Amino acid sequence: MIGTRIAGLGHYLPERIVTNAELEKLVAxxxxxxxxxxxxxxxxxxxPHETSSSLAINAARMALEDARLNPEDIELILVxxxxxxxxxxxxxxxxxxxxxxxxxxxxxxxxxxxxxxxALSAATQYIATGAYKRVLVCGSxxxxxILNWEDRGTCVLFGDGAGAVVLEAAEFGGSLGFVxxxxxxxxxxxxxxxxxxxxxADGNGAPPHLCMINMDGPAMFKLAVQSMSAAVREAxxxxxxxxxxxxxxxxxxANMRIIQGVSKSLDLPMEKALVTVHKYGNTSSATxxxxxxxxxxxxRLDEGARLALCSIGGGLSWGAMILEYSRTxxxxxxxxxxxxxxxx
Ligand code: ACO
Numbered sequence: 641m642i643g644t645r646i647a648g649l650g651h652y653l654p655e656r657i658v659t660n661a662e663l664e665k666l667v668a669x670x671x672x673x674x675x676x677x678x679x680x681x682x683x684x685x686x687x688p689h690e691t692s693s694s695l696a697i698n699a700a701r702m703a704l705e706d707a708r709l710n711p712e713d714i715e716l717i718l719v720x721x722x723x724x725x726x727x728x729x730x731x732x733x734x735x736x737x738x739x740x741x742x743x744x745x746x747x748x749x750x751x752x753x754x755x756x757x758x759a760l761s762a763a764t765q766y767i768a769t770g771a772y773k774r775v776l777v778c779g780s781x782x783x784x785x786i787l788n789w790e791d792r793g794t795c796v797l798f799g800d801g802a803g804a805v806v807l808e809a810a811e812f813g814g815s816l817g818f819v820x821x822x823x824x825x826x827x828x829x830x831x832x833x834x835x836x837x838x839x840x841a842d843g844n845g846a847p848p849h850l851c852m853i854n855m856d857g858p859a860m861f862k863l864a865v866q867s868m869s870a871a872v873r874e875a876x877x878x879x880x881x882x883x884x885x886x887x888x889x890x891x892x893x894a895n896m897r898i899i900q901g902v903s904k905s906l907d908l909p910m911e912k913a914l915v916t917v918h919k920y921g922n923t924s925s926a927t928x929x930x931x932x933x934x935x936x937x938x939x940r941l942d943e944g945a946r947l948a949l950c951s952i953g954g955g956l957s958w959g960a961m962i963l964e965y966s967r968t969x970x971x972x973x974x975x976x977x978x979x980x981x982x983x984x
Contacts (some may be wrong), residue, residue: 644767644814645969648707648806650697651933653684653920660796661896667792677732683799683921686782691725694733695802696780699929700739703776703804711739714806717746717761720755720779720925723746723786727835735829744776752953754820755779755925756803759835760949761961762808764815765853776802786832788852794897797894798853799921803929810969811961812824816946817878818961819871823962827955829863830855860952864894865890865901868950871960876948878964883908886962887934892951893917893927902950910939914940924953941965942971 650859659682660671686695696719704711717739718732719732722823732746740884756779763775772873780802807814832853868891876883889912891899903910911958923930928949935941943966950960 641680642768642770643810643812643966644764644807645810645966646813647807647808647967648700648703648705649804649929649933650699650704651707651803651930651937652695652702653801653930654690654695656687657682658685663796667795668788669796673712676795676974677682677895677897679918680796680921682802684713685784686800689931690782692719692721692723692780692782692802693731693738695782695800696731696735696778696804697738697803699933700735700776700778703933704739705804705859707808709774709806711741712743714739714741714744714774714776715743716763716766716775717744718749718759718775719746719750719775720749720751720757720759720777721781722750722752722755722924723782724942727767729779730894732943743778749956753894753922753924753927754844754951754953754957756928756957757949757951757959759821760805761818761820761959767807768815771808773809775807776804777781777807777929778802779894779929781924781926783853783867783922783924786852786888788849788860792856794853794855795932797922799923800927801920801923801930803926803933804870805929805932808969810966811969812969813964813966816881816962817875818959819874819878820865820959821871821957823956826863828856829956832954835963861898863956864898864952865905867952867956867958868892868902868960870947872902872950872959875960875962881946881962886948887912887971888941888947889913890931891948892948893920893931894922903984926928927951943967
């Protein structure tokens with residue numbers, strides 16, 4: 641079985657920051673309520689000219705630079721997004737063109753907040769089977785475009801941003817086990833209608849407010865804690881590990897209290913969890929790659945560390961992956977052997 645190393649990581653947040661104080665002027669809310677109930681202090685919002693593809697291109701350029709690779713080296717581009725630039729072409733095609741990745745195929749993965757994790761699971765399988773050697777996986781969102789800015793129950797929670805990871809075939813590293821779940825019967829817990837939905841007798845589609853994010857917050861809260869914890873347990877078992885073997889928890893960033901709930905349910909100390917929700921809010925598909933990119937730059941991810949990635953998204957998809965984090969792609973035993981040889 642071929643392993644997967646993380647060759648490079650990148651992220652991009654739009655320049656404009658919207659604070660809780662600013663939201664107080666839009667809806668009946670308060671900085672205190674948002675901090676207490678969600679842990680969010682601020683979020684970034686895309687400029688009018690920015691889109692999911694432009695955000696992803698910025699994140700991908702950083703990841704390619706980190707990997708010391710050129711766009712032409714990439715063979716496949718997967719973009720997890722729930723806010724694509726259009727119905728088609730795929731946002732991945734626009735990223736491919738923007739980067740000048742002339743040798744890459746690409747497609748989008750739509751699974752709401754699970755978009756990146758679903759795309760990552762596919763990418764690791766392409767590499768494991770030998771189909772591709774270098775794959776770029778992005779998570780990118782402009783959720784501000786589908787937010788109802790009059791609904792205080794949702795508009796305070798989300799933000800815009802993108803993260804990217806360049807994966808490369810290697811001897812060591814990659815997915816040790818993953819699980820993907822879906823339950824469309826829970827659609828009403830979190831959904832946004834689109835332009836292709838059913839028409840009424842007069843030929844009208846869904847009204848505009850239903851084409852924005854609609855959420856049953858308390859229901860999603862419970863589902864998020866239960867489902868992400870259960871998925872991590874399941875993926876850990878598949879990997880032949882125990883929860884005690886997890887070095888870093890990389891949870892989807894929806895709400896600080898959800899992250900604390902997952903950490904408590906798994907009996908993993910909060911010190912092991914990556915947290916960015918306070919500064920970026922919920923950026924859907926982008927939360928996990930942004931957290932990974934930042935943590936790598938902060939030196940928080942050790943070579944060979946076992947990361948538990950987990951997420952949950954719109955009505956309803958959820959899952960987890962145990963990822964053996966390797967930048968070198970060389971197995972620890974081989975590394976220490978080589979080190980001993982070098983010292984002798
Ligand atoms: N400011 C002030 N008051 C508010 C706000 C707000 N922004 N939003 C809701 N309230 C009010 C409600 O109207 C309610 O008032 P009432 O008691 O008079 O009816 C009160 O606060 C309590 O509302 P709840 O919804 O019960 O509050 P809760 O503690 O559940 O927090 C929240 C709401 C933050 C949405 C929480 O349920 C949550 O985070 N859910 C997870 C949903 C989520 O993040 N989904 C994103 C995608 S899925 C995922 O990523 C996990």
